[in-house]
Amino acid sequence: MDRPLPTLRGEPLQITILGAGIAGLAAATLLARTGHRVELLDERFVIPAVGTVLGLFRPAQEVLRRLGVLEAAQELAAAPERGTLRAADGRVLADLPSGGALLLSRSVLVRLLQEALPVEVRTETRRIQDVRPLRDRADLLIGADGVHSLVRRSGWPGRPAARSHGMTVLRGTTDAPPPEISETWGGGWLFGITPLAGIGTNWFACIPEHRTPTTRASLEHLRTVVGGHRPAIDEVLAAAAPERTLVHGIHTAPAVLPVREGTVLLGDAAHAMAPNLGHGANTALADAAALAEALAEAPGPSAALRSYALRRTLPGQAWRLGSAMMMRLAMLETGAPLRDRLLGGAPLSGPSGRGS
Secondary structure (H helix, E strand, O other): OOOOOOOOOOOOOEEEEEOOOHHHHHHHHHHHHOOOEEEEEEOOOOOOOOOOEEEEOHHHHHHHHHHOOHHHHHHHOEOOOEEEEEEOOOOEEEEEEOOOOEEEEHHHHHHHHHHHOOOOOEEEEOOOOOOHHHHHHOOEEEEOOOOOOHHHHHHOOOOOOOEEEEEEEEEEEEOOOOOOOEEEEOOOOEEEEEEEOOOEEEEEEEEEOOOOOOHHHHHHHHHHHHOOOOHHHHHHHHHOOHHHEEEEEEEEOOOOOOEEOOEEEOOHHHHOOOHHHOOHHHHHHHHHHHHHHHHHHOOOHHHHHHHHHHHHHHHHHHHHHHHHHHHHHHOOOOOHHHHHHHHOOOOOOOOOOOOO
16 A cells, blocks of 8 residues: 655754765655755766666665655566575575565666656755754755765764775676576675666676776776686676776764754665665665654654654664675685585575665
């Protein structure tokens, strides 16, 4: 059953959102539709050039329905029923049912969310270096500005910075159909293959920290690390091109209560996580919906923020911690043979697009 948009209970608020990613765009739409005055700021409003895949599970799909973009997302997504978790030698360690996930390009999702923005939302392209003026002029400041959130570092005690996990992630797409749907765990590396909108391949890999001045050189290094283990991986990497590949580290946000004195954190700013459970985008959408509901239901902003914190702190932190544990398990090096023997035949939950 579709959930109706909440209605505004009190006076409309002047809300400033910093960050026009998934969390910021979704929050701007939901809050403007419930009657608040919303401005959305980012240093650039761009659609990602490399559209790697996100896994969107049923709760996130419900938020997309409320945003009015679910049907379009379904038409542009892949929805495989299952995949496999494999060892480096190709042995199947576990079956991975999809859990009803949609595998959707991040570029497509951002475009759909941009198109859904109500005309009442005021957007401004600007680099923000000091959030104090934003906090002074708004009834509520929302930090949806990512793992290295300026809002979090400016407004929380101790200026909590993100933590690096010493890993390098490479993600990309190709036009060839996927040879299989799988995630392979080697000794200190992983490699995943999923469909891209049913017509191409999305791939992702994680290796110990190793970045070079060029994407081409990083891709060549990846081939030396994971190449030669499995034909499906070699096939995908043979088609991979630098211009359709992203290279970045893994950073996670510190554990903080996501509300403080008229300021609230959403998405990666609140609980950026490793990509290994594929729930970064899902928690971002859930945060946006929960905040809109809390502001509509509570008697005032302070009560709404307390309600939001009760609803979202534990789920966000649970996914953050669970993703970190899964990353450590997947990236085991010396313990990989024992891990693979213990995993053999054990049911695990689902292929995601990773890339959270």
